[in-house]
Amino acid sequence: MKSAVVVFPGSNRERDMIAALEKISGHRPAVIWHGDHDLPKVDLIVIPGGFSYGDYLRSGAIAAREPIMDGIRREAERGVAVLGVCNGFQILCEAGLLPGVLMRNAGLRFICKEVELRVETTASAFTAGYSKGQVVRSPVAHGDGNYRADDETLARLKGEDRIAFRYISNPNGSIDDIAGILSEKRNILGMMPHPENLIEPLNGGLDGRPLFESALRAVA
Amino acid sequence: MKARVTVTLKNGVLDPQGKAIEGALGSLGFAGIGGVRQGKVFDIEIAGTDTEKAKAEVEAMAAKLLANTVIENYRVEIVG
Numbered sequence: 001m002k003s004a005v006v007v008f009p010g011s012n013r014e015r016d017m018i019a020a021l022e023k024i025s026g027h028r029p030a031v032i033w034h035g036d037h038d039l040p041k042v043d044l045i046v047i048p049g050g051f052s053y054g055d056y057l058r059s060g061a062i063a064a065r066e067p068i069m070d071g072i073r074r075e076a077e078r079g080v081a082v083l084g085v086c087n088g089f090q091i092l093c094e095a096g097l098l099p100g101v102l103m104r105n106a107g108l109r110f111i112c113k114e115v116e117l118r119v120e121t122t123a124s125a126f127t128a129g130y131s132k133g134q135v136v137r138s139p140v141a142h143g144d145g146n147y148r149a150d151d152e153t154l155a156r157l158k159g160e161d162r163i164a165f166r167y168i169s170n171p172n173g174s175i176d177d178i179a180g181i182l183s184e185k186r187n188i189l190g191m192m193p194h195p196e197n198l199i200e201p202l203n204g205g206l207d208g209r210p211l212f213e214s215a216l217r218a219v220a
Numbered sequence: 221m222k223a224r225v226t227v228t229l230k231n232g233v234l235d236p237q238g239k240a241i242e243g244a245l246g247s248l249g250f251a252g253i254g255g256v257r258q259g260k261v262f263d264i265e266i267a268g269t270d271t272e273k274a275k276a277e278v279e280a281m282a283a284k285l286l287a288n289t290v291i292e293n294y295r296v297e298i299v300g
Contacts, residue, residue, distance in 0.1 A: 058288055065285060094288065101290045108236050148233065148291060173234070 049086030060090030100149030106173025129210030
């Protein structure tokens, strides 16, 4: 699997993501600086976590309007898998590639801890490696993880089986306990938790591994 | 000329920061507060003298970047 990790000023979780992708796929991902105009042809594009542009204006708002996002939008329309984790999820929402928005945590505090997630659908390249209803562990580290969408959008997400993960115990006030959602074509996943941080025994668990392994299998 | 964009949260959107400010005002002894909603103000200097054109331009800025219309409303005024 060829992959690319897109880095903006203020991204800071790209190293973990690069290490996870390299370990699991056997190929070092291309690292794309936000100012680059050309995206290489890859099977998976990842926007990692961090604080792009210092979270100025709104989390992900400025990165979402960079020219590189047009390339990502084009690739996503071709069916290329796109994963946004944490700030990457915020950027995908701000760019309109996923619906809704991530607001300040309901408790106003930055949350850095491990949470449990329930896998809500296996119908995507990212979640096919889990079983429906499976509970997995994942670290979270965010201040703006409170997912919001209007009633109509939420009804669509539910009706179209596009909620990928829910929190078992909601840490941030996210509507309907949503931790991650899929795009209409199911090839874009945005999620606040960090699956890239639980991929080998040294991390303390392997719960994030199936996400990358099933994405890899889907393109193999 | 100067344009002012005021961005406010839509009704019904949870505003935890506004809630925290409301609590802080209460603890300072300000009584009778019915609610606090936090918003943003942007002052933008625009070249030229055509106010209609400037207003349309700033409306586009607000819709494209300054506000996230999923959760926010915006208002544009030419203020000087």
